[in-house]
Amino acid sequence: MIPMIDIRNAEKTFVMHLQDGIRLPVVRGVSFHVAPGECVVLSGPSGAGKSSILKMIFGNYRCDGGMIGVQHLGSTIDLATAEPRQILSVRRNTIGYVSQFLRAVPRVAALDVVAEPLLATGVTRDEARERAGALLRRLNIPERLWKLPPSTFSGGEQQRVNIARGFISSLPILLLDEPTASLDAVNRAVVVELVAEKKRDGVAMVAIVHDDEVRHLIADRLVDVTSFAAAA
Amino acid sequence: MLDVTKAPRDDDQPLLLAEGLSKSFGRLQACREVSFALYPGEVLAIVGESGSGKSTLLQLLSAQMAPNAGSVSYRMRDGVMRDLGALGEAERRFLFRTDWGFVHQDPAMGLRMAVSAGANVGERLMAVGHNHYGKIRQTAASWLERVEISVDRIDDAPKTYSGGMRQRLQIARNLVTEPRLVFMDEPTGGLDVSVQARLLDMMRTLVSELGLAAIVVTHDLAVARLLSHRVMVMQGGRVVETGLTDQVLDDPREPYTQLLVSSILPA
Structure with a gap:
């Protein structure tokens, strides 16, 4: 089977020009692949480069070498060399990203924040809102909050809005950056369920999870990031 | 962050193409060999500090100033790519009235301050051939509503409006003819932060609903992040870095x- 994500020898170094051009190698020789319906969890201590790898797969960080192959609309695209427009197309059609923090847009209601990715794919506003509501209910966001912009919500509530937004669309790849970081046990269990459903739908996932219990429940395979440590 | 799930569409023909644009004023090189392609529905932010050449570049791109070297071409509605430098004055003005919008930092430059808000919006419609008074007024009223200006202010002149309202009126005036490309020069400059947030949110919604392409000059990186897909960083008249907005930032x-x-x- 063709892997959804096929990374070979990817590397990343930050050059800090304001600090006398100091070079901070982050990762080197990053190589792994993810099959449809598989959840790969990146493991390793803080600072090992887990988030950087996730951001490289999303095109948020540039990749300085190697290849990040992704199955996109029926063919392989290398995100290490893709044009900005191609990366935008990949984010629209192929890769979703659930970060720890919601970058809240002022004045947009939580329900619409969650419904937005569906509207873009041609779903009607009523149906998108209905599905957004169902997901927010599952994640225990009380209905009285749905009409409010999430910027006023607690950290855990914002994270759940973010999770709902990330899980609502049916993209074939999902990147999860600590999706359960500030959630209580009940909501952690909901996220574990959502991940299991995505697996059944054939979605390929790469996750960073610090919680041992959640990691155990969602990981099909661990990739140890320390082996990609770029010695300075 | 701008919602990437919406525009730009997967359209393979550029809407606007800049090639080797240079402009100098005497010994000052305001713009040096700038080249890029803008696609339909794409929002490009040009950032940099005062004097970096970003406003000069906007003038060159919108054919308000002729470059010393290089060219700008634009895909007309009939699909033909035309060199803007070779357009006649009448053709250029027609483009400005119909297919383009230009949002100035100072709304007084983009509005007629002494005539009513309704007339400000209606004027653009009349310029493209609308002549039914009732329909023009109706369209103007619906646009005021879209930019969150109460319809009972339709007969008031913008000189009686607040700064934020004026800017929203200027946007309505520009968008009423359903342009495909809008140039914006520091659209939130000079506004209070709370007013800025409302305006940004509104622009973000309109741009994605209408599938507009836009070139936004701003020194505010937060504006670039919220509105644009792609960013071009300018320093000393040169483009020093360009890429996906969130990647560059x-x-x-x-x-x-x-x-x-x-x-x-x-x-």
């Missing part, structure tokens, strides 16, 4: 971009 590569990004005060 989160992983800046050039010394000048790193300086700009690191100079943002945390809120």
